[in-house]
Amino acid sequence: MELSILKRECCGHGRCFTYFPQLFEPDEEGLGRPRFETVPAGQAQLARLAVTECPERAIVLTTTQPDRSVSGEDQR
Numbered sequence: 001m002e003l004s005i006l007k008r009e010c011c012g013h014g015r016c017f018t019y020f021p022q023l024f025e026p027d028e029e030g031l032g033r034p035r036f037e038t039v040p041a042g043q044a045q046l047a048r049l050a051v052t053e054c055p056e057r058a059i060v061l062t063t064t065q066p067d068r069s070v071s072g073e074d075q076r
């Protein structure tokens, strides 16, 4: 599960790094920045909550799916 912030959407309200300092910190411009690219074990629920708390919907949580591609022989 990967965490990112859309810079062009972030207005620097600071809710993310104020309420979820385990996951976010302010950058040099006062905008939110994830502390980790990958959400640490046990903090997925907190990350989902952070997504809902951003007034600009700037926080993006991406679930990486296992590779389900098939081998060349199976693609017939």
Ligand code: SF4
Residues within 6 Å of the ligand: 005, 009, 010, 011, 012, 013, 014, 015, 016, 017, 030, 031, 032, 053, 054, 055, 056, 057, 058, 059
């Ligand atoms: S809560 Fe949203 S808009 Fe505010 S600083 Fe964090 S990412 Fe940016």
